[in-house]
Amino acid sequence: MIRRFKDISIRHKLLVISGVVTFVVLIFSAVLLISSIWINERDAAAIELKGIANLIGANSTAALIFNDEATAQEILNTLGTDPDVTIGTLYDASGNEFSRYQREGHEQPSISLIGNPYDTFIDGMTVTTYQPVTMDGDIIGSILLQSNLQSRLVNLQNALLPIFGVLIATFCLAMAIASKLTRSIISPIKDLCEVIDRVSQEDDYSLRSRLNQNDEIGILSGGVNDMLMRIEERDAEINAQRQHLEEQVAERTSALQQANQRIKAELSELARAESELKDAHRNLELQHRNFSLLSEMNDRLQICHAIDELKPVVVHYLRKLFSSTSGGLFVFNHSRSLVESMVTWGNPASIESVFKQDDCWALRQGRLHVVEDPETGLVCPHCVNDSIEPYICAPMIAYGEVIGALHISGMQPASFSLAMRQVITSAAEHLALAIANMRLREALQMKSVRDPLTGLFNRRYLQETLERELARSNRSSQSTALLMIDVDHFKSFNDIHGHEAGDIVLREFGAFLKREVRAEDIACRYGGEEFIIILPSTDIDDAVKRAEQIRQETKDMHLQHRGNVLPRISVSLGVAISPEHADNVDDLINAADAALYTAKREGRDRIKVSSLDQENSGQGHTLKTV
């Protein structure tokens, strides 16, 4: 309801307000009027009744005084002329009922009047009055009258119709006036609204309200005009600014586009750099892998003991490093006259297995030789086949000495990168070092365990080996035989034929012993012209047999020195057996030495077995001659 009221037009609002106000005022006035009329009617009725009572009372004085009930009744009966009066009762001075008038259908009120104050009161539709009757100032009785207000009510009802007629007429008149007055308020507002409507519809801010009055609407109209004027001015300003802004935007846009292009260019540059970086990274990783492999190979090579052990390691890692290639490792022979193939992998058919140093450009120059295109490149003469693939030859140089060449062929062109060349160079270096070291190690070992003159094991090696043999035979409960051999009359031989001849004797005898011994036997030069042979797992009889064999065959040896035939030589031998004769190295050697000494003393060119045994060592024992 209130919402609906908010939405209706001001004119209707004003009409509703004035209507409601008028209605309320009129209704209030009507209620006031009617109630005042009614109150007046009642009061008038009360006053009238009181007057009647006094009149009747005055008329009844004589009747009361002279106790004339009939006359009193007559007087009371005059009340019948007033249709409103329903009851009239006269009381004497003692308050006893003296005479009564009663309209038909009305009961005497059952109220005790003795002691009641003389009063007139209205109770609902009934007016009651109780008045004294006086005579010369003396109260000689009292009178009670009651009347009905019915006829007064009828009067009031009769008055209602004209009252409401006047009310309705007044209301209509008020509304008509309100409507007229409202229009005078509304029409300027409407005009103003129309101006605003047109402004908003036509977007024409040059329109102005033409109202010319000094009330609030006039102020509003002036305000609207003022506002419209300002909007017009601001529009102009905004238009100017917008134009300026558009120019600026165009300018900025073109700048932005240029910047954008620059950024795109930079981005592509960046992408390229990134891909390059990725390539580099990949290469680095590859390089890292290659060098890891090289390092790994190097470690493996270091723990190899012999050249032959190197070969599978080399093949394994070179295949890994240079996958899907063929190639080989070529090293100088001992005389450094030729280059021989050490190991090959893949399909090395295109390379000769033996060639001269001059046949390889790498060997000749001492640096990497790369043939990317066999058609145009300088091909090494050692590459024989017609269908030569691109290849690389790398010289293997260690300690300033060229050891050989590393040949790799059948590679991808990408493998000719600087990185790969570094890998190849590095691999060649590592291999050269490993081979050189291995050779050095072999030579060193040879020198430390061999006697340079005879090529037999030396005394130090004997000591070590004999200890091991004894420990082993001890564990396996086998006997180990030791033969001690001495060349007879060697001093005089030296003296007669010279030291060179002596050396020849010793060297030839050593070579003879080398041939003579079994694989498991160990032949040593013990010192001077003394030799020892250790015979593992050999008992005394076999040892003696072997000793005898050596003694006999020595005699058959033919020695020459500078074309001269040297005299034949003979040897003496001492035999000792562990554990029968001794259970440690020194004792065993001493036992054999003692037996040898015995053989010498007894005339040389003979064999003696140690007379010692564990039970009575240090005692003399039988020399046995075979």
Add this chain to the structure above:
Amino acid sequence: MNILRSMLLIYLWLISTGYAHAETTEYDIKAAFIYNFAKFVEWQESAVEGNNDLTLCVLGKDPFGQALNTLRNREIRDRKIKIQKARSIPKDWACDIVFISKSEEKNLPAVISEFSNTDGILLVSDIRGFVDLGGSIELRISNNKVRFAINRHAIRQAKLSVSSKLLQLAEDLVDREARS
């Protein structure tokens, strides 16, 4: 005054109930009637000149006994009631009300004519036929109640006015000269 008034009220009550008290005699009531008549009768100014008393004279043998004494010195409209008694009419009588006792019945017409020449005197008597003989008010007993009759002509002759209320109560209203 209050005591007197209440006494009167009791007395009037006794009348209204029609019950005659052992001590309330007929003349007690008649005395009250005479007193009440005075209330409804107006005297001319001249009649009371120089004398503001209301004088009640009893002519003949007084039948009231003590009843009249109760009226002595009561006031009606500021006039003090005085009571005088005489066997025959004295020369200097100045009476407002004259009650003619039954003892004067024999020479009543002479008595009435004696007073007829004097204005302002209300003649009251309980002699039968008093109003017919030219008396003003005649007290009667009818139906065991005290009643009265009025001769309006006689009252007019005496230059008195009587309230219509009193006239209304009269049992009998006569308006003629005394029968000769």
